[in-house]
Amino acid sequence: MKKMTLQIFILVLIAGIVGIVGEIVLKYNIDRLADNYKIITEEYVEDRICMNNIRNLTYRHQSIVAKHITNGDKDMYRFYEDKEKEIRDQLDKEMKNFEERMNGSDGESLYHNVFSNVSSYLYNAQTVMGFSREENKKTAEYYFNNTMEDFLVQVNGSIDDLDEYLQNQMDEAKNDMNRYIQFSRRSEIICISAIAIATILCVIFCVRISTGSEKYKEKLEKEVELKSEAIQEHNRKMLYLQNNTIIGMANLIESRDGETGEHVKRTSAYVGILAKAAQKRGKYMEILNDEYIDLLEKAAPLHDIGKIAVPDSILQKPGKLTEEEFEKMKLHTSEGGKIIRDVLGKIEDVEYLQIAEQVATYHHEKWNGQGYPYGISGEDIPLCARIMAVADVFDALVSKRCYKQAMPVDKAFDIIKESSGLQFDPELAKIFIEIRPEIEKVLLEDN
Ligand SMILES: [Fe+2]
The missing domain is CATH 1.10.3210.10 (Hypothetical protein af1432)
Known part of the structure; x- marks a missing residue:
C-alpha cells in the first residue's frame, strides 16, 4: 500500500514537472516564432517596396525613352537623356539594394530573374535611344514596340513571380504560426490540466497523510494508554504482593x-x-x-x-x-x-x-x-x-x-x-x- 502510494505520488510529481516544463517550452517557442514572423513580415514589406520602386521606375524610364523617340526637337535630346540617366541611376541603386537582398534563400533564382530582366531592359533601352539620337526613328520605334516592350513584360512577369513567391512564404509562415498557436493552446490546456491535477492530488495526499498520521497518533496513544494501565495494574499487584511479603517477613522475625x-x-x-x-x-x-x-x-x-x-x-x-x-x-x-x-x-x-x-x-x-x-x-x-x-x-x-x-x-x-x-x-x-x-x-x- 505504501509502495503504491509512493508510485502514485511520483507519477503526480512527474505530471506536475511535465506540465511546468511544457508551459515554459511553449512560451519560449511562441516567443521565438513571433520574432521570426516579425522578421519575415518586415523583410516582405521591404521587398515589396523595392519591387514597386523597380516597377515604377521602369515605367517612368519607358515613358522617357518614348518621349525621346517621338521628340522632333534635337535640342530636347539632351534633356530627355539626362532624365533617362537620372532614372537609370535610381534603377541601378534599387537593383544594388535588390542584389543585397539575394541572401541565398529558395527564391534567389527569382531575384536573379528580376535582376537580369531589368539589366536586359536597360541595355535594350540604350540601343533604342542610340537609334533615336541618330534620327533612325523607325528602327527605334520598332525596337521600342517589340524588343523593349517584351523585356518590360518580362521584368513585370519576374517581379510578379517573386511577389507571388514572397506572398507564399508569408502565407506559409503565417500558417505555421497559426498551427503552432493552435497546438500551443491545446498543449497549454494539457499542461495546465496536468499542473491542476498534480496540485489537487498533492493536496489530497497531504490531507490523507495528515489524517492518517492523526489516526495513527490516536491509535498509538490509545495503545500506550492501555499498556500504561496494564503496567499500573501489574505494579499495583506487585506492590500488594511485595507489601504482604515484607510484612510477613517482618512478622516472622518478630515472632523469633x-x-x-x-x-x-x-x-x-x-x-x-x-x-x-x-x-x-x-x-x-x-x-x-x-x-x-x-x-x-x-x-x-x-x-x-x-x-x-x-x-x-x-x-x-x-x-x-x-x-x-x-x-x-x-x-x-x-x-x-x-x-x-x-x-x-x-x-x-x-x-x-x-x-x-x-x-x-x-x-x-x-x-x-x-x-x-x-x-x-x-x-x-x-x-x-x-x-x-x-x-x-x-x-x-x-x-x-x-x-x-x-x-x-x-x-x-x-x-x-x-x-x-x-x-x-x-x-x-x-x-x-x-x-x-x-x-x-x-x-x-x-x-
Ligand atoms: Fe534493631
Missing part, C-alpha cells in the same frame, strides 16, 4: 524475637505520624514529600530484618547479653542492609529499596555518633533512619520483652526527651513529644 506482629505495626504507625508531623512543621522539606513518607511507612517493618542472621540463643535470651553476644546482635543492622540489597535488589522501585536499606542499616546509629554499626552522627545519619530510631526505641521501651518489663509511657517520653541531641535528632525528638497524643492513641488501640 518472642514478639507478635504488633511491634511492626506500631513502629510503622509511629514513623508515619512523626514524619507527617515534621513535614507539617516545614522540617526537612527537601526530603520529606508524600511519596517519601509513604515509602518510609512501607519500609519500616524491615528495620530488624537482619535479626534473621542472629542466633535464637541471643535473640531469645532472657537476661542481659554478654559483650560478645551484643556484638553479634549489633550485626543485625549491617546484615539487614545486605539482606535487603540481596533479596529486594531486583525490584524496580529504587527509592523504596534505598529507604529500606538505610532504615535497616542505620536505625541504631545515634545523633552523637555513639551508635552502631558505623558510629556516624548528626545529619550524616539518613533522615529515615533517624525517624525510625525514635519510633523503634520508644516502642521497645513501652513493650514487654523477654529480658524486661514494659516501661510506663511517661518514663518513655522522658527518656526520649533526655536523649534528644544525644541519641536522637533533637528536632525529631521535640516533634515526637509534641505529638504524644497521637502516639498514645496508637499504643492504646493496640493494647
